[in-house]
Amino acid sequence: MPPFLHETRTCRVRLENGCWADLPGELDRLGVSRILVVTTPRGSDAAADLVEALGAGVAGVFDRAKVHVPSDTAEAALGEAQQAGADVLVAPGGGSAIGVAKAVAMETALPIVALPTTYSGSEMTSVWGITGEDGKRTGRSAAAAPRVVLYDPSRTLSLPPRLSALSGMNAVAHAVEALYAPDRSPLSCLLAEEGIRTMARFLPRVVDDPVDVEARTGALCGAHLCGWALDLTSMGLQHKLAHVIGGSLHLPHALVHAILLPHVVAYNEGAAPEAMDRIAGALEGERAAPALFELNRTLGITDTLEDLGLTPGDLDRAAEMAVRQSYPNPARVHRVGVQRLLQDAWEGRRPC
Ligand code: NAD
Secondary structure: OOOOOOOOOOOEEEEOOOHHHHHHHHHHHHOOOOEEEEOOHHHHHHOHHHHHHHHHHEEEEEOOOOOOOEHHHHHHHHHHHHHHOOOEEEEEEOHHHHHHHHHHHHHHOOOEEEEEOOOOOHHHOOEEEEEEOOEEEEEEOHHHOOOEEEEOHHHHOOOOHHHHHHHHHHHHHHHHHHHOOOOOOHHHHHHHHHHHHHHHHHHHHHHHOOOOHHHHHHHHHHHHHHHHHHHHOOOOHHHHHHHHHHHHHOOOHHHHHHHHHHHHHHHHHHHOHHHHHHHHHHOOOOOHHHHHHHHHHHOOOOOOOOOOOOOHHHHHHHHHHHHHOOOOOOOOOOHHHHHHHHHHHHHOOOOO
């Protein structure tokens, strides 16, 4: 374990079946009363009863949140918040809804109450992202971090098995990279390892039986742990490649993460032995990379980069972009190695 510096920020987190019903009490605790609900078009149907229950407290509903937070979407949501005179942002949904709320909070310092319905873990982080014409910019800001997180398993039963599996593997990718991050701490490693273990235990059950409330509860707990680990650490090659491929080629973020993860872990294997042991142990496998590949298969994720329509030329461009920037990664990032990694992910080869 390297020397570490750990900072704690305040976030009130509750996980309990039915806890969204206590949202009015949570808003009272924050001393706020003019709510802007921020969600995706699909989320607005799911949140309709919530909006009804909040009654006159709802000053506006912005239901056009989109994945990767396009800058015009962020601006439109900011306009709604200002027009409504909102003093709080309530975001039911996944990383897309919460991401748009974060973009508004950065401009307004309004508190966010996150009501997560996927497993990608964004609710636990101060990480923001906004996509403009020049690609996706990301950063960290205390203003973007939700102040309250309410995990209500009963509100996640409608999340389709495929989206459950993919957003869950996105969370596992956070935890994997947290385990070899240069700024890891004893706490972040515990969160990450337990997050992977919890996801591996409950995600397959969610996929088999989407209305298994106990499995949904476990998967939300896994998302909480993995997201928190992401908040405490810097991400490496996995997140850089997912960003480059997902952002520049407009491919589904979580699926790109899931496809890449076993191959990035194979790439880093020799340079992060302690992390690899912890990942393999959490997955009850002998080695981390094949165990992650098997977890994908168990969840029905058999896709390859070729299935996503990437061409060999795209792989070259992605490798070039990934080596052009600098970021922490246990193994040295070099073009030939990254190209080989991407080729394996393109073919869907099992890491050996
Ligand atoms: P998402 O929010 O994009 O949701 C995926 C789809 O599922 C959407 O159509 C949504 O409407 C639908 N959905 C959500 N909950 C549902 C439910 N209960 N029932 C039915 N449908 C439901 O998915 P995501 O994977 O959570 O988020 C992806 C975005 O989050 C990306 O932009 C990614 O970059 C970002 N992200 C950010 C962080 C961070 O810390 N900032 C972390 C992880 C992901």
